[in-house]
Amino acid sequence: MAAPTGYFTQVAKAHGVKVTFTPEIEVDIREHITESTKLVWIETPSNPTLRLVDIRAVATQAHEHGVMVVVDNTFMSPYIQNPLDHGADIVVHSVTKYINGHSDVVMGVAAFNSDELHKRLSFLQNALGAVPSAFDSWLAHRGAKTLHLRAREATANATAVARALEASPHVIAVNYPGLDSHPHRAIAKKQHRDGMGGGMLSFRIRGGHAAAERFCQLTKIFTLAESLGGVESLCEVPSSMTHAGIPRDQREAVGVFDDLVRISCGVEDAEDLKKDVLQALERAVAETEGLAVDGANGANGYESGEQTL
Numbered sequence: 001m002a003a004p005t006g007y008f009t010q011v012a013k014a015h016g017v018k019v020t021f022t023p024e025i026e027v028d029i030r031e032h033i034t035e036s037t038k039l040v041w042i043e044t045p046s047n048p049t050l051r052l053v054d055i056r057a058v059a060t061q062a063h064e065h066g067v068m069v070v071v072d073n074t075f076m077s078p079y080i081q082n083p084l085d086h087g088a089d090i091v092v093h094s095v096t097k098y099i100n101g102h103s104d105v106v107m108g109v110a111a112f113n114s115d116e117l118h119k120r121l122s123f124l125q126n127a128l129g130a131v132p133s134a135f136d137s138w139l140a141h142r143g144a145k146t147l148h149l150r151a152r153e154a155t156a157n158a159t160a161v162a163r164a165l166e167a168s169p170h171v172i173a174v175n176y177p178g179l180d181s182h183p184h185r186a187i188a189k190k191q192h193r194d195g196m197g198g199g200m201l202s203f204r205i206r207g208g209h210a211a212a213e214r215f216c217q218l219t220k221i222f223t224l225a226e227s228l229g230g231v232e233s234l235c236e237v238p239s240s241m242t243h244a245g246i247p248r249d250q251r252e253a254v255g256v257f258d259d260l261v262r263i264s265c266g267v268e269d270a271e272d273l274k275k276d277v278l279q280a281l282e283r284a285v286a287e288t289e290g291l292a293v294d295g296a297n298g299a300n301g302y303e304s305g306e307q308t309l
C-alpha cells in the first residue's frame with residue numbers, strides 16, 4: 001500500500017487519473033466500476049494487514065466491463081502466487097523485495113502474457129527510460145535463482161512466528177494468511193502454492209503505539225527497517241513508518257492501528273526467530289505497561305481481542 005498509494009494519490013492524480021480505493025474489492029467491485037474505469041489494481045496480500053483478494057472473482061467482473069486487472073504480487077513472489085493463471089492481465093512486483101531477496105537492488109517488474117501489451121509497455125519503457133542497469137539486473141538474476149528456497153524458508157519461519165504470536169497473551173490479533181484463523185484462508189488455499197502464507201505478517205501488540213515501537217527496538221535478530229522480502233528478518237511500525245503518510249481515520253478504517261507491528265521473516269532459524277519475538281514482546285509490554293494512552297481499550301476505540309481484518 002505504501003509506495004503504490006503515493007503514486008495513486010499524488011502522481012496519477014496530477015495526470016488527471018481518478019482513483020477510488022476500497023478495502024473489500026471482492027464484494028463491491030461493481031459499485032466502483034464506472035464508464036470511465038480503465039483499470040482495477042489489486043494488492044494481494046495487502047500491505048500491511050495481509051488481507052487477500054480472490055483474483056479470479058475480480059478479474060471475471062472487471063473483464064465483463066472491459067476493464068483490465070493488475071495485481072501487485074510483491075508480498076507473495078512468483079514462487080507462491082501466479083496471478084496471470086487466475087485471470088489477471090498484468091502482474092507487478094517490487095523486485096527490490098523477494099525476487100532479488102538480498103536487500104541490495106531497487107527495481108520493479110511488470111509481467112504479462114499479451115503481445116499487444118508487450119508492444120505498448122516496451123515502447124513506454126524505452127521512451128520513459130525505466131530501464132534497470134546491467135549490474136542491478138545481474139544481482140536480481142542471482143537472487144531469483146534461490147527464490148524458491150527463500151520463499152519456502154520464509155513461509156516456514158513466518159508460520160512458526162505467527163503461531164507463537166497467536167498463542168501470546170500480549171497480542172491482540174495476528175494477520176497471517178497461513179493461519180487457519182485468517183478470514184481469507186480459503187483464498188490462500190486456492191490461490192497460493194500449497195496454501196503457503198509467505199514471509200510477511202503483522203500483529204497488534206497490547207500496550208499501544210509505545211509497545212509497538214519498543215518491540216521493534218528490543219528484537220535482536222529482527223532489524224528495525226521499512227523494507228521486506230530479504231534474507232534477513234525485519235520489523236517496523238506502519239503507523240509511524242511505511243504508512244505514516246495516510247491520515248489516521250483512513251489507516252484505521254483498513255486495520256492499520258497505532259499498535260500494529262509488521263514483520264518480514266527472513267531465512268534464519270525458526271526457533272531463534274520465535275524466541276526473539278517472544279522475548280521482545282515480554283519486555284516491550286512490561287516496560288510500557290501503564291504508559292499507553294492508546295493501548296487496549298484506549299484512545300483507538302477497540303476492545304481487547306477485536307479482529308482487525
Ligand SMILES: Cc1ncc(COP(=O)(O)O)c(C=O)c1O
Pocket residue numbers: 001002003004043047072074075093094095096097106107108
Ligand atoms: C506490496 C508492495 N508493492 C510495491 C512496493 C513498492 O516497492 P518499491 O519501493 O521497491 O518500488 C512496496 C513497497 O514496500 C510494497 O510493499
